[in-house]
Amino acid sequence: MAGRLGCLRFLSNTSSLLSKKSPVLNQTPVSTRCMHFNYVPDTPAREHGETTRMNLFQSITSALDIALAKDSSAVLFGEDVAFGGVFRCSVGLKEKYGSDRVFNSPLSEQGIVAFGIGVALTGATAIAEIQFADYIFPGFDQIRNEAAMYRYRSGNEFDCGKLTIRTPCSAVGHGSLYHSQSVEAFFAHCPGLKIVMPRGPIQAKGLLLSCIQDNNPCIFFEPKILYRSAIEEVPIGDYTLPLSKAEVILEGNDVTLIGWGTQVHVLREVAALAQQKFNVSCEVVDLCTILPWDRETVAQSVKKTGRVLISHEAPITMGFGAELAATIQQECFLHLEAPVERVCGHDTPFPHVFEAFYLPDKWRCIEAVKRLISY
């Protein structure tokens, strides 16, 4: 919990700070921050009505606003949440709904999670924020041993289904060891939880509203690099998108590329590159919900293409890709033309200066595509 506070906000503040004279700055070329992908906006569904331009953090705010407005039992809390949150996801909500519904918690992740479970046990809607996914682990015991099991162990007498934990995750370009981790696989080992990771603002809003309404405890991972960089037309009204439903965002015939969160955008570029360089047609599948995941959509795609690449930022060993690969080989064995490929983070801690080498970027992915088509 360390480093916290507004990873991306520095971008907007930097210019004014840079203008101050500094001997260090004057002698140093300013390196530019580069993202390892380009964001391609999604198109909003017509039935979801009027839209406006939002980035991902604004679409989260919009979802939270709707949830608080239509459910008087809903409360929103976490570290620094009342003044807008370090990623600005809750700006204006305390003013609108009052400090008894939108409030700061102490720096106490276990407390935040456990408090949320308690609130949800009574049937009220608890929306808790853990400031960075890297810092969720003091709350891991509560999530695994209380939240995930309450319903089962009480024979459905009690549950904390109205708990949603939001937390920013994944690489941001400079986050280093404790502001970059993708931790979804740890929680994917806990039956009873739902785990969701959106790829953009439209999806984030619809999936978050689904999580909040869903009667199971949900962990909603928000790829923090997308907070400001992902911008698109987002429906302003209330809408939900289905959980446990993967989405084919690009249809193709030769290779299936599966990812979630930020990595979907990398895979989209891989598909374009494969088409351009090798005339290979890739189908890109966004898993969207990691637990329980959509086996049918995945299997359908793999059966069509016979080749599959799974890619995620988390370390390869026991990453969620391992579960996908195992299931795919079982369900699609006779359809496979090549062994399932995984391109993931390495089995190291998330590195300080080697982020670019660690990430499963499009070049590593395209190498895997080459292996798949030449097997």
Next chain:
Amino acid sequence: MILATFVSSLKRQSNSWVLGAIQGCHMSTAAQATHTVTPYKLHRLDNGPSTQITYTREEALKYYRQMRTIRVMETTAGNLYKAKIIRGFCHLYSGQEAIAVGMEASITPEDSIITAYRAHGWTYVRGVSVHSVLAELTGRKTGCAHGKGGSMHMYAKNFYGGNGIVGAQVPLGAGIALAHKYKGENNICIALYGDGAANQGQIFEAYNMAKLWDLPCIFVCENNGFGMGTSAERASACTTYYTRGDYVPGIWVDGMDVLAVKEATRFAKDYVLKHGPILIEAATYRYHGHSMSDPGTSYRTREEIQEVRQKRDPIGKFTDVIVNSNLVTKEEIKKIEDEIKKEVGDAAELSKSDPELPAEALYTHVYSNPPPGYKIRGCDDTISVLAK
């Protein structure tokens, strides 16, 4: 009236000091002085540290130099971060210098320290050069963790870091103290955390075990008023942090006064070696935001920061104290400042030009003595190398 007379006599003197400096002759008028500190507050203690502290000119020069070096180093680190030469996260210690410097002054290199992520100043007082701190921040080989840790992760002998998870270092500190006791060493561990971390559950687990086993551990709450963006009052049901160990005795000390911190630490070290753990709350302030991405002005006013800088600044106040007691001259202060500026400036240059880590450093230090033939599993076999 007396003060005015004193100041005017200082002014007269300082004219002659300027002359002396020009002639290459530094004058100081006293070898030692006595300083009265803001009274301590005590919890479950009959007697506390002394409020009258006698200290020497050499000590004054040393503490001044250390505090000023940290300040300049942190300003430089901030600039390097804004220039995107420093990656990762970056938490500056400016405003809190008197705590690291005062505590280090009362312990030995064999005593242990473990702290949170605001670690640059502590790393420096534990003997790591400014260059090695800055090079760690820029991710160079010459950094104190070979560039692999960055801002939150700096280490030195008997300095256990530099820890990223809020509060997680505190039970570790109790464990280090247990090791000192078990090995029969006459040493202690200082485990530091902030007012924000004071609300983490594991802090209380650490208090309990330390008291249960009478461990030589000083728990130190560096209360800078804000846990990230939330003020102490809005995060803690009880803000008298020195009492929060309940059955662990506590001392409140003015953390902006290096001499008070030094004396409280001397008292505490003596105490924990005889009686088991103690808690020190050092009241301080951080000038910068929580991290570099926090401008630090959305939850407090600029005026508040300015007022602390003017009235409570640990370096400014200490400068006044040592100059007014004739231990050190203004010219000497100026000379030290110039030396520090140059030292830190040179270190910053080196930290930008020093060699970067080789790519295989990505794969090293994950395991010690891995099984034969073990490879760190990466997705690209061509860059996968043997673990070292």
